[in-house]
Amino acid sequence: MNKDIRQKIRALTEDMGSVQYEVFRGNNYKPNEFNISEIKALYINDEITEDYNYDGDLNEIVIDKTGFLDSDLVRVEYIYHDFSDKEILGYIEAALTWISIFSYKSKDYDVQDEGYIYPQPDSHTEDLIAIIASILMKPNYSSYSSSSVTVRYPKDISKEKKIERLINKFNTGLGVNTIIDIN
Numbered sequence: 001m002n003k004d005i006r007q008k009i010r011a012l013t014e015d016m017g018s019v020q021y022e023v024f025r026g027n028n029y030k031p032n033e034f035n036i037s038e039i040k041a042l043y044i045n046d047e048i049t050e051d052y053n054y055d056g057d058l059n060e061i062v063i064d065k066t067g068f069l070d071s072d073l074v075r076v077e078y079i080y081h082d083f084s085d086k087e088i089l090g091y092i093e094a095a096l097t098w099i100s101i102f103s104y105k106s107k108d109y110d111v112q113d114e115g116y117i118y119p120q121p122d123s124h125t126e127d128l129i130a131i132i133a134s135i136l137m138k139p140n141y142s143s144y145s146s147s148s149v150t151v152r153y154p155k156d157i158s159k160e161k162k163i164e165r166l167i168n169k170f171n172t173g174l175g176v177n178t179i180i181d182i183n
Contacts, residue, residue, distance in 0.1 A: 008130035
């Protein structure tokens, strides 16, 4: 998946990640949080180990250490998000559909294997994709800001109207650093 767009979306939706610590016994464990992006460290009896596997689809940690006992104390530190990478990819695909509907730059973008967008969008278009995905994820926000664009909306406007007006503004062209007030 395009990491830059995903990072922009996480910043726009304020989903930068939270750190969680959990302690358990046994060789398999389901963490309390979902959408884990990184296991920062796993300790068995206060010794760090890499003898484990994490399955994000099952949200399960399995200890693979030789000599591991069910009575051993395991402590895990991980980072989790409100939205999984898979969910964000779905919102990116939805954003690309909106872009296609309103014929932004008369291009059709598509998500290929591994979540890469084809053709590769320029940074301005990446901002548009990220803002649209963010509107779809958190439609009640009244302001979204990327590195080059700030968009402000009235609170009573629908997400569909926000997207339509945003794409129309992008179609007419923007400066390098732009503030867009959508009325």
